[in-house]
Amino acid sequence: MSGASYDGLADAYSAFQDANAAYYRVADDALRRLLGPGEGRCLDVGCGGGRVLALLADLGWAPVGVDESEDQLRVAGERVPGAQLVRADAHALPFADESFDGAVSTFTHTDVENFARAIAEAKRVLRAGARLVYVGNHPCFVGPAQEHTDSGVPVLHPGYRDAGRHMSAFARGATPGGWRTTLGSFIHLPLGEFLAAFSGLTLVAAEELDDGWDYPKTIALAFSKP
Numbered sequence: 001m002s003g004a005s006y007d008g009l010a011d012a013y014s015a016f017q018d019a020n021a022a023y024y025r026v027a028d029d030a031l032r033r034l035l036g037p038g039e040g041r042c043l044d045v046g047c048g049g050g051r052v053l054a055l056l057a058d059l060g061w062a063p064v065g066v067d068e069s070e071d072q073l074r075v076a077g078e079r080v081p082g083a084q085l086v087r088a089d090a091h092a093l094p095f096a097d098e099s100f101d102g103a104v105s106t107f108t109h110t111d112v113e114n115f116a117r118a119i120a121e122a123k124r125v126l127r128a129g130a131r132l133v134y135v136g137n138h139p140c141f142v143g144p145a146q147e148h149t150d151s152g153v154p155v156l157h158p159g160y161r162d163a164g165r166h167m168s169a170f171a172r173g174a175t176p177g178g179w180r181t182t183l184g185s186f187i188h189l190p191l192g193e194f195l196a197a198f199s200g201l202t203l204v205a206a207e208e209l210d211d212g213w214d215y216p217k218t219i220a221l222a223f224s225k226p
Contacts, residue, residue, distance in 0.1 A: 005111075005183065006048070010071035014049040014079075016179050023218075026211045027135045028055055030220040031104060034133045034205055035059065040101025045090050045122050046108035050076030053083045061102060066093060090118040095125045103132045109194060110137055110186045113165075116197035123201060126225045132201060138208065138219045143188040144171035152213035161190055202226055 006013060017024055031052065035042075037060045044052050047065030049072055056063040057080060064084045067073050073085045088094050090112055103122045109115045122132055137143075144166040145159035157172045166188055168174035168181045180186045189197070201223035208216035 006067075006069040007071040009182065010049055010069065010075045012182065013072075013179065014051075014075050016182075017049070017051060023211060024051070026209050027106060027218055027220070028052070030207060030209055030218075031055060031106065031133055031135055032059065034207075034220060034222040035102060035104060035131060037061075038102050041099070042102035042104065043093075043095075043100045043122065043125065045093075045103060045105040045118060046112065047076055047085070048072045050079040050083065050085075052104060052106055053080040056104070057082065064100070066090065091121060093121045093125055097124055098127045100125050100130065101127060102130055104134070105132075106135045107137060109134075109139075109189055109197070110180075113187070115187075115189060115194070116199075119197045120200075123225055128225055130225050131204065132198075132223045132225065133221070134198075134223075135209075135218065135220045138216050139189055139191045139194045141215045142173065142217050144173045144186075145188075147172045148175050152215060154215055163189055163193055198223055200226075 042061035044065045053063040112118045145157045147155040174180040205222040207220045209218040
């Protein structure tokens, strides 16, 4: 499964994000804070329905969105008509080396088959000194073995170290009726493997976002390219 698995689900995913706007607003605020305003081209790897592209444009960047799902790009085009949209595999970006002034990616490490390769590609197309910001589910507290509760304190089950794709029907961490249940499967990376994907980049900031839960569900990282 890849980003193309969102074909036929793009409208539903956009509606899911709208219904959970408060949660995503915290992620957006972190993205604004860690990326900051800019004037050059900023790449959104796995742009989905374009929610972040609109944010990038608001910050002054010239947004370029890449996604493997044609359906997601359709929604992105409707949301942000001025953005450049490219259908491509995140593992093999169709751009020249050092051709972007910034890059972001949000909530993609649970979808991309080889997250380290996707980040390596983002690094390749960044100019020296440019910033890459990633915001996504916290690997320690959101995954197949971390069962959500109303209290915000997850119940931990065996299986945290089982990296790779998990079927939602058999994952204790897939909330019934949640997006992962709708999608059918998702990828889990333990924290060490997740962080190792950013090898070769210089860490600038790391935040476990205060998203209203005792245990953070979202992590935000900012890096620069040496």
